[in-house]
Amino acid sequence: QLRLQExxxxxxxxxxxxxxxxxxxxxxxxSSSYYWGWVxxxxxxxxxxxxxxxYSGSTYFSPSLKSRVTISLDTSKNRFSLNLTSxxxxxTAVYYCARVGYYGTQSFDIWGQGTMVTVxx
Amino acid sequence: DIQMTQSPSSLSASVGDRVTITCQASQxxxxxxxxxxxxPGKAPKLLIYDASNLETGVPSRFSGSGSGTDFTFTISxxxxxxxxxxxxxxxxxxxxxxxxxxxxxx
Numbered sequence: 702q703l704r705l706q707e708x709x710x711x712x713x714x715x716x717x718x719x720x721x722x723x724x725x726x727x728x729x730x731x732s733s734s735y736y737w738g739w740v741x742x743x744x745x746x747x748x749x750x751x752x753x754x755x756y757s758g759s760t761y762f763s764p765s766l767k768s769r770v771t772i773s774l775d776t777s778k779n780r781f782s783l784n785l786t787s788x789x790x791x792x793t794a795v796y797y798c799a800r801v802g803y804y805g806t807q808s809f810d811i812w813g814q815g816t817m818v819t820v821x822x
Numbered sequence: 823d824i825q826m827t828q829s830p831s832s833l834s835a836s837v838g839d840r841v842t843i844t845c846q847a848s849q850x851x852x853x854x855x856x857x858x859x860x861x862p863g864k865a866p867k868l869l870i871y872d873a874s875n876l877e878t879g880v881p882s883r884f885s886g887s888g889s890g891t892d893f894t895f896t897i898s899x900x901x902x903x904x905x906x907x908x909x910x911x912x913x914x915x916x917x918x919x920x921x922x923x924x925x926x927x928x
Contacts, residue, residue: 748866748909748920763917764823797865806872807913808856812865 703728705798705813713820719785723798723813730779731756736801737781738809739772743794753801754781788820824848824912828921836928841897843924845910853889856911859904860923866909870895902928
């Protein structure tokens with residue numbers, strides 16, 4: 702059974718970089734059938750897609766965040782990571798990692814439990 | 823970006839009721855629409871993909887329909903465990919966008 706688990710600091714200072722990792726167990730990130738994605742959720746913005754990474758290393762980002770986001774894949778450790786630079790209070794949210802279909806339906810079919818990240822000094 | 827508008831934003835219903843939620847896309851998305859259920863403190867769970875296909879293991883009281891810009895999500899007979907917030911999501915137009923959610927209460 703595939704499982705995703707987010708990890709990283711729960712508190713980040715304004716202007717610094719938010720870094721999260723999603724560890725995948727019960728399956729491999731090396732799959733041509735899926736993207737690996739990040740979604741965040743806050744009361745003000747609702748559910749917001751951040752970006753996806755494909756096993757080839759190709760990445761896709763939300764235009765609103767593209768200038769500040771990187772997503773990378775570590776196949777040796779079966780995980781993928783999110784970096785969001787120059788954070789502000791508006792980046793405070795629950796961050797989820799998820800598996801996203803590549804062929805056909807692009808649904809978020811498996812999610813991590815989510816991790817709360819607060820941006821505050 | 824494609825805007826997804828759900829209605830209503832909240833809904834109060836009784837056990838056994840038929841419940842319907844709508845989702846409207848700001849442009850034609852064919853049948854490229856998914857529905858999710860989210861319970862408090864939990865991650866969203868995929869229920870319906872491609873507008874009308876039930877995800878494996880999801881009870882048959884859940885259904886979806888629609889194409890183009892107008893979509894409907896239905897619970898045929900509301901159960902207590904269905905209390906949650908429901909979201910629609912469009913693809914493949916990037917950025918993926920979600921509806922604002924419909925909070926279902928008993």
